[in-house]
Amino acid sequence: MNSLSRSRMRAASAVLHGAVVMAMGLCWTVPAFAADVIRVVSPFQTTTLDPMRSAAAGNIETYGQLYSRLLRRDAETGALEPGLAEKWDISPDGKTYTFHLRDAQFSDGSPITAADVAFSLERIRTDKKSAYPAPLGAVEAVSAADAKTVVVTLKSAFAPFLGNAEIWNMGIVSKADVDKRGEEAFASVPVTSGPYEVKQWKPNEKLVLEPNPHYWRKGYPKSDATVELIEIASPETRIAMLKAGEIDVVRAVPWAQVDDLKTVETVDMRLEPSTTIYMTLLNHKREPFSNLKARQAAGMAIDNKAMAKAITRGYAEPANTTLPGSVDFHDKDYPGISYEPAKAKELLAESGMAGREVKILATADALSQQMALLIQAQWQAIGLKPSIVNVDGGAWWDATGKGDYDAAANWWYNETPDPDLAVRWAVCGTCGSNSYNTFYENPKVDALVEQGTREADPAKRAEIYKEIQRITTEEVAQIPLYYAPNAVAYSRRLQGLRLTPSLQWTLEETSIGQ
Amino acid sequence: MPLLQLISRRLLQLIGVLAGISLVTFLLVHMAPGDPARLLAGERASAESIAAIRAQYGLDLPLWRQFLTYIANLVSGDIGLSLRFQRPVIQLIEQFMWPTLFLTGYVLCLAVPPTVALAILGARRPGGIGDQIIRLVGIAGLTIPVFWLGIMMSRFFGVSLGWFPVSGYGTGFTGHLHHLFLPAVSTAIWLVPVLTQSLRAALIEKTTADFVTAARAQGATERQIFWQTMLPNAVLPTLNLLGVMVAFMIGGAVIVETVYAVPGLGTLMVNALLGRDYYVVQGLTLVFAVSTVLITLAVDLLTAFIDPRVRF
Numbered sequence: 001m002n003s004l005s006r007s008r009m010r011a012a013s014a015v016l017h018g019a020v021v022m023a024m025g026l027c028w029t030v031p032a033f034a035a036d037v038i039r040v041v042s043p044f045q046t047t048t049l050d051p052m053r054s055a056a057a058g059n060i061e062t063y064g065q066l067y068s069r070l071l072r073r074d075a076e077t078g079a080l081e082p083g084l085a086e087k088w089d090i091s092p093d094g095k096t097y098t099f100h101l102r103d104a105q106f107s108d109g110s111p112i113t114a115a116d117v118a119f120s121l122e123r124i125r126t127d128k129k130s131a132y133p134a135p136l137g138a139v140e141a142v143s144a145a146d147a148k149t150v151v152v153t154l155k156s157a158f159a160p161f162l163g164n165a166e167i168w169n170m171g172i173v174s175k176a177d178v179d180k181r182g183e184e185a186f187a188s189v190p191v192t193s194g195p196y197e198v199k200q201w202k203p204n205e206k207l208v209l210e211p212n213p214h215y216w217r218k219g220y221p222k223s224d225a226t227v228e229l230i231e232i233a234s235p236e237t238r239i240a241m242l243k244a245g246e247i248d249v250v251r252a253v254p255w256a257q258v259d260d261l262k263t264v265e266t267v268d269m270r271l272e273p274s275t276t277i278y279m280t281l282l283n284h285k286r287e288p289f290s291n292l293k294a295r296q297a298a299g300m301a302i303d304n305k306a307m308a309k310a311i312t313r314g315y316a317e318p319a320n321t322t323l324p325g326s327v328d329f330h331d332k333d334y335p336g337i338s339y340e341p342a343k344a345k346e347l348l349a350e351s352g353m354a355g356r357e358v359k360i361l362a363t364a365d366a367l368s369q370q371m372a373l374l375i376q377a378q379w380q381a382i383g384l385k386p387s388i389v390n391v392d393g394g395a396w397w398d399a400t401g402k403g404d405y406d407a408a409a410n411w412w413y414n415e416t417p418d419p420d421l422a423v424r425w426a427v428c429g430t431c432g433s434n435s436y437n438t439f440y441e442n443p444k445v446d447a448l449v450e451q452g453t454r455e456a457d458p459a460k461r462a463e464i465y466k467e468i469q470r471i472t473t474e475e476v477a478q479i480p481l482y483y484a485p486n487a488v489a490y491s492r493r494l495q496g497l498r499l500t501p502s503l504q505w506t507l508e509e510t511s512i513g514q
Numbered sequence: 515m516p517l518l519q520l521i522s523r524r525l526l527q528l529i530g531v532l533a534g535i536s537l538v539t540f541l542l543v544h545m546a547p548g549d550p551a552r553l554l555a556g557e558r559a560s561a562e563s564i565a566a567i568r569a570q571y572g573l574d575l576p577l578w579r580q581f582l583t584y585i586a587n588l589v590s591g592d593i594g595l596s597l598r599f600q601r602p603v604i605q606l607i608e609q610f611m612w613p614t615l616f617l618t619g620y621v622l623c624l625a626v627p628p629t630v631a632l633a634i635l636g637a638r639r640p641g642g643i644g645d646q647i648i649r650l651v652g653i654a655g656l657t658i659p660v661f662w663l664g665i666m667m668s669r670f671f672g673v674s675l676g677w678f679p680v681s682g683y684g685t686g687f688t689g690h691l692h693h694l695f696l697p698a699v700s701t702a703i704w705l706v707p708v709l710t711q712s713l714r715a716a717l718i719e720k721t722t723a724d725f726v727t728a729a730r731a732q733g734a735t736e737r738q739i740f741w742q743t744m745l746p747n748a749v750l751p752t753l754n755l756l757g758v759m760v761a762f763m764i765g766g767a768v769i770v771e772t773v774y775a776v777p778g779l780g781t782l783m784v785n786a787l788l789g790r791d792y793y794v795v796q797g798l799t800l801v802f803a804v805s806t807v808l809i810t811l812a813v814d815l816l817t818a819f820i821d822p823r824v825r826f
Contacts, residue, residue, distance in 0.1 A: 045785065047554060047598040055556030128566035131555040187600045202609060203599035204785050205777040232681070232775045233784070236665050240680040241775070243673040247681075394548025394790045397557065412557075425558060432560050 036225045038494065038512070039247040040505060041238050045231045046207050049198065050186035051171035052124050055132040057503070060168045060415075061251075062229060064504035065209055066192040067171020068216065070099055070117065070150075071162060075498070075506040078417070080162060084112060084172055084193070084216065085150070094157030094456060099150040104216035106174045107197040112216075114144035119175040121152070134424060134432070135164035135415075138453065158453050159461065160418040167415045168504065195221045195508035206230040221508040222496065235366075239489075242267060248491040251499065254366065255312045261489050268492050271315055271485035275414040275422075275501045277324040278316070280375060280479040285403040285439040288358065288384070293351035295476035298407075299337040300344035301382040302375065308482035311370050315487070319480030321469040322427055326483070326501060327419040329465035336480065337473060344382045358386040361408035363396055371409035371481070400437040409481065412436065415502050419465050423449050427472040440477040517818070524811045531803055536588065539799040540581055543792050549573075550597045550790040571597055584796070593800065594793030596786075603797035606782060611801075613683045614771070614778035616690050618763045620698040622756075625705045629752075632706070633713035640718050648714075652707030664700045664773035671696060681775035697774040701767070705759060712755050716748035723747070746820050753820075757813035764809075765802035 044058030051063045072083035085099035104112040125136040138158035145151050154161065164170070174191040185191070189198045195217070196209035209227040230247065232238045235254045241247045243264060253261060253269070261269040282289040282298065289295050305318045317325060320336030348354050358379060362372035376386040386407075391399065399405045414422040424431040428449045429441030445468055452464040473480065488499050497510040551567035552559065568574045572583065587594060593603045632652075636645040672680035684693035720726060721744065729743050768780035775781075779798060786794035 045789075047789070048600075054554060055558040056553070057556075059556070129555075129563055129570065131559040131563055133560065133563075134558070183600060202777070203596070203601060203606065204610070204782055233781075234772050234775070237668070237681060237773060237775045240665075240668045240673050244668075244676065244680045246679060392548070392788055394550075394553055394788065395546070397552050398547040398549060401552070433558070 036223075036512075037228060038223070038225050038249075038497075038507065038510060039228045039230055040249040040251070040507075041230045041232050041241065041247050042251040043231070043233055043235070043238070044251075045204065046201070046229060047203070048186060049190050049201065050183070051120075051169050051173065052127060052130045053186070055169065058231065060503050061505060062207060063168045063171050064194065065196045065227070065229075065507055066190065066194045066198070067173065068104070068112075068193040068195075069166055069170045069172065071166040073166060073500065073502070073504075075496070075500070075509045078500065080166060083166070084117065088162075094159075095154045097152040097154070097161065098145070099152070101148045101150065102216060104193070105214040106177075107192045107212045107214055108174070108177070109214055110174065110176065110191075112172060112174075112193055113147050114150045115147075116175045117150045117172050118142045118144045119178070120172045121150075121170070123173075123178075124169055130169075132169050135167050135170070135421060156454060157456065159456055160416065160420040160453060163416040163418045164421070167421075168502065196227060199226060204231065215508075217508065222511045225512060227507055242489055242491070245491070248494055249497065249505075250489045251486070253487040253489050255315060255487065258313065258315060258487055266492055268490045270488055270490065270498070272488055272499055273326055273501050274484065274486040274503075275324040275326050275417070276411050276484050276486070277319055277413070278371070278409065278411045278481040278484055279319065279322070280371075280407050280409045280481060281400065281405075281436060281438050282440075282476065282478060283403055283406050283438060284435075284441070284477075286406070288351070288353035288356040289406055291351045291353055292475060293347050294353040294356075296337075297344040297348035297351065297353075297382060298379060298384070299476045299479045300340045300347065301378045302337075302479055302481075303339040303378065304337075304479075304481050305339070307371070307374050310374065311367065312482065312484055316482040316484040319482050320473075322472045322477050322480055323419055323422050323465070323469055324414050324483060326417070327414050327422055328417045329419050329462045331466045331469045334466075334469060334473065337476065341378075341382055348382050348384065354383040356384060358384050358406040360386050360388045361396055361399055361405045362388050362390055363393055364390060368409065375407065375409060401434075403437070403439055411484070413501075413503065417501075420449075420453050423452070423465070423468055427468065427477050435477060438478060440472070440475075442471060442475065442477075445471055517815070520814065520818075521811065524807065524814075528804065528807045531807060532800060535799055535803045536585065536796065537581070539796050540584060540792075541577075543787075543790070543795050544577055544580070546790070548790045550792060553789050554598055584793075593797040596791055596794050598789050598791050598794075603793050606794060607779070607797060607801055610777055610779050610782040613690075613694070613776050614764060614767055614780065616683075617694050617697055617701070617767060617770075617776065617778060618760060620691070620694050621701045621705060621763060622760065624698050625702040625709065626756075628702075629706050629709040629713060632710045633717060633752075636710065636714045637717035637721075640714075645714075648710065652710055655703045655707045658703070660700055660704060660769050661773055663703060664697070664770060667696050667700060668774065683777055694774075694776065697767075697770045697776055700773075701763065701770050708759070709752055709756060713748060713752040716751050717744065720744045720748045750817055750821060753813055753816060757809050761802075761806040761809045764805050 042058060042061060046058045046062045048054050048059060049066060051067050069083050070085040071080050074081055084101055084104055086102040087100050089098045101114060106112055121142040124130050125133050125139055138154045140153045140155045142152050172193045177191040178185045188201055192212055195212055195215050197212045199208040199210045201207050207229045211221045211224055238250045239257050242250045258269060261267050282295055284290050308316045308318045320334050321331055323330055360372050360376055362368045372388045376388055379386045400408055425433050426436050427440060428446055429435055430446045448464050448468050452461055455461045455464060486499050490497060493512055495511050495513050498506050551564045555563055555567060572580060596603055596606055632648050636648045639645060668680040671677045678696050679693045682693050684690050726739060726743055729739050767778060768784055771778045771780035783798050
C-alpha cells in the first residue's frame with residue numbers, strides 16, 4: 001500500500017495532532033466561578049410557579065423562595081413566627097382567626113392587602129385545580145375585613161390551623177396580577193411576595209432567581225447573589241458537579257457517597273433532620289394483603305434495622321410506627337413490628353396466603369431497587385412468591401392509584417411538625433388519600449383523625465395520635481422501614497443555608513463567605 | 515432535473531413519514547400507563563383536582579377526538595403546548611436544540627479527521643501491526659459503555675484534574691467548546707471505531723477493484739489513484755453510515771446529555787417522557803423524524819455529487 005504517500009499521511013496526522021492540541025488548549029481556560037451566584041441542585045423539577053397548582057417535590061422547593069405566607073418558621077429553631085401577618089387573634093371557641101397584616105409589598109411594588117390574602121387562600125381551598133386543599137379542609141370562609149385584616153372562620157375548632165397556614169402551598173399571590181393575566185401570570189415571571197423573584201425560567205433546566213427588592217423582611221435576602229435552582233437527574237453528575245466546584249448545594253446525596261463527601265475539604269456534608277419516612281405500601285384491596293395475618297407476617301419478615309443499615313449505611317433510624325419519627329406526638333416508646341421470621345412463616349401459613357404471588361412495584365432508581373430486592377428476599381424466605389415489576393414514576397402512580405399492585409416501597413414526608421396532615425395522608429380512609437393508595441380503612445382510626453384536630457389539649461392529643469399509631473402499626477397499614485435524614489452537601493463558602501424538615505431552603509438567610 | 519425530482523420525491527415521502535409517526539407516537543404515549551395531570555399536580559393532589567386538570571387540557575375526551583384535534587393543530591403548524599410548563603412545545607425545542615446541534619457538530623469535527631487518518635493507516639497494510647492496534651483499540655472504544663466512560667472521564671478530567679467542566683453548555687462559542695468537550699469525546703470514542711471499520715473495509719476492497727487496475731494501467735500515479743479513484747469510491751458507504759449516526763445523535767444523545775447535564779434535546783425527551791408531557795414527546799419525535807429525513811437527503815445528494823453514477 002505505498003499508494004498512500006508519506007506526505008499525505010503526515011498531513012493527516014498533522015490535522016489530527018492539531019485537533020488534539022487545540023482541544024487540549026481549551027483545558028487551560030479554567031471557568032471563573034462567579035462569586036455572586038448560589039447554585040442549588042436538586043433531582044426534582046420545577047414544573048409550575050403557581051403555588052396552588054402542584055404538590056410535587058421540585059415545586060415545593062421553589063414556592064418558598066417566591067411566596068410569603070401568613071406565618072413563617074424560624075430558620076434555626078423551626079418555631080412558628082409572624083409572616084405577612086404581624087399578629088393574630090383567636091376567638092375563644094377556636095373557630096375564628098383574625099390576622100393583622102403588616103405593611104408589605106409584592107415584587108412589583110404594589111401593597112399586599114387582605115384582599116390578596118383572602119383571594120390566595122380561597123383559591124387554594126376552592127379552586128378545582130388546587131393540588132392540595134387538605135390543609136385548609138377545616139376552613140369555612142376567608143374574608144377581608146379591611147385592607148389589613150383577614151378573617152378566617154373554621155367549621156369547627158382545628159388545632160393545627162396556624163401550622164397549616166405556613167405550608168408551602170399557602171403562598172400569597174397578587175390578586176390583581178392573576179385577575180389580569182390568568183394562568184399566564186405564572187407561566188414565566190410571576191409577581192412574587194417572597195424573598196426572591198424570577199429572573200429567568202428555563203423549564204426542564206433551571207430557575208434563575210434574584211432578590212425581590214420589595215421583600216418585607218428588610219435586609220433579606222442577606223446576600224444579593226442570584227440563585228439558580230438547577231435540575232440534574234443523574235446522582236453521579238450532581239456529585240461530580242459539586243466536587244468540581246461548579247455548584248454549591250446538592251440535595252438527595254446517595255447514601256453510598258456520603259462518607260466520601262465527608263472527606264472532601266470544600267464540602268460540608270450534612271445529615272439534616274427531616275420528617276421523611278420510608279415504608280412499604282401494601283395493597284389492602286386484594287389478596288394476599290387484604291388479609292390481616294398475611295400483612296402481619298409480611299411485617300415480621302422484614303428486618304428493618306438491617307435494611308436501614310444496609311441501605312443508608314446506618315444514617316437512618318429504623319422506623320417503629322406508621323408515622324414519621326420527628327412529627328409531634330410520635331410514639332418513641334412503641335416497640336414497633338418485631339423481626340420474627342419463624343413466627344412470620346407460621347402466621348402466613350395460618351392466613352392461607354402462603355405461596356401467593358406478590359407484585360412489588362419499583363422504580364428505576366438505585367434506592368427503590370435496593371428496597372425492592374431486600375423485601376423480595378425476605379418475603380421469599382417466609383413462603384411468599386414475590387416478583388419485582390419495574391415501572392417509571394408515572395406508571396407507579398397509575399398502578400398504586402388503581403390498586404394494581406401488592407407492595408411498593410417508597411417515602412413520604414410531612415410538611416408540618418403537626419401529625420394531622422400525616423395521618424390524613426397515610427392512614428385515613430375517609431380523607432381522600434385512600435390511605436396513600438393502600439386502601440387501608442378503619443372507621444375507628446378515621447374517627448380518631450377527626451378527634452385529633454378538635455382537641456386543643458396537647459396531652460390529650462398525644463394520646464389520640466398514640467392510639468392511631470398503635471392501631472395502624474398493629475394492623476400493618478403499611479410496613480414502616482426507616483426514618484431518613486435529608487442528606488445534603490453544601491459548599492463551605494456558604495453560611496446559613498439549610499434544607500428545613502419542611503423541605504424549604506433557607507436561601508434568604510444565606511451569605512457567601514470565603 | 516433529476517436532482518429536483520429527488521428532492522421533491524423525498525419531501526413528499528416526508529409527509530407520509532410524518533403522518534405515520536404522529537399516529538404511532540400519539541398512540542404509544544397516550545396508551546402508556548401514567549397520567550400527566552397526576553405528575554403535574556403531585557402525589558397529594560385529590561381526585562377532583564386531577565379530574566379538573568384533565569378536563570382543562572382535554573385529556574378526558576375520547577382518544578380519537580384528541581388525535582383529531584392534534585392533527586388539526588399540526589396541519590395549521592401548531593405542534594401544541596407543553597402540559598407541564600404551559601409553554602409552546604416549539605419554544606422548548608428551540609431552547610434545547612442548540613446544545614444538541616452544537617454537540618453533534620463538535621462530535622463530527624472530533625470524529626471525522628481521526629477516522630480518515632486511522633482508516634488510511636489501517637488500510638495501508640491490512641493485518642500489519644498498525645492495523646491490528648487500530649482494530650484492537652477500536653474494539654475497546656466500541657465496547658466501553660458510554661455512560662461508564664462518561665462518568666469516569668468527568669471524574670478524572672473534571673473533578674480530579676479540573677481541566678474541563680463536568681456539566682452544562684457554557685456561554686459563548688469557546689464556552690460551548692470547553693463545556694462540551696468531554697461529552698463530545700465520549701461520543702467520538704465509540705463513533706470513530708464504527709466509522710473507521712467501515713472506511714477501512716471499503717478502502718481495502720477498492721485496492722483490488724478493476725477501475726484501480728485500469729487507472730494504474732493508464733499510468734496514473736499512486737497518489738492520484740488513491741485520492742481520485744479509491745477514496746471517493748470507498749467513502750460512500752461510510753458517508754451513509756455517518757448520516758445515520760448523525761441522525762441518531764440528534765435524537766439519541768440521551769446518555770451523554772444526562773451524564774454531563776447538557777440541556778439538550780435528549781434531556782428534554784427523557785423528562786418529557788417521565789412527566790408524560792404528551793405534546794413535547796410528540797413534537798420531539800416529529801423533529802427527529804424530519805431531521806433524519808433531511809440528513810439522509812443531504813447524504814444522498816452528497817453521494818450523487820461524489821459518484822455521478824448514482825442517479826435516482
